[in-house]
Amino acid sequence: MTRVEQIRAALQQALDPQLLEVEDDSHRHAGHEGARDGRGHFNVHIVSAAFEGKLPLARHRAVYAALGTLMDTDIHALSIRAEAPAKNG
Numbered sequence: 868m869t870r871v872e873q874i875r876a877a878l879q880q881a882l883d884p885q886l887l888e889v890e891d892d893s894h895r896h897a898g899h900e901g902a903r904d905g906r907g908h909f910n911v912h913i914v915s916a917a918f919e920g921k922l923p924l925a926r927h928r929a930v931y932a933a934l935g936t937l938m939d940t941d942i943h944a945l946s947i948r949a950e951a952p953a954k955n956g
Contacts (some may be wrong), residue, residue: 870907870941873892874934878913881933885952886914892946906943918951 868876871889878887895906911930911939913939929936938945 869899870908870937873941874911877935877937877955878911878929878933878951882913882915882917884915885914886912888912906941908944908946909942909950910946912948912950914950914952916952918949923949939945 871891874889875887878884878889888911890910892906892910892918913930917929921929930945930947930949934942934945
């Protein structure tokens, strides 16, 4: 399973998102000091009802918690766009 697949699976299981986009941006950071240990750079856009009523910091913490040890073993940098579903009306 690729890192993107692992990230997607962890977020899907923990946050049941309506929308989930995961982009591996590691190629743009080749040679970067923090990426020398093999961990990657990723962008995540996630829309989940789990974020309703939560401030951005709490949303980011929920994403980090869902990713668990991947944050230590596979992810060097993570850009997060975490949103609650839009309300109609």
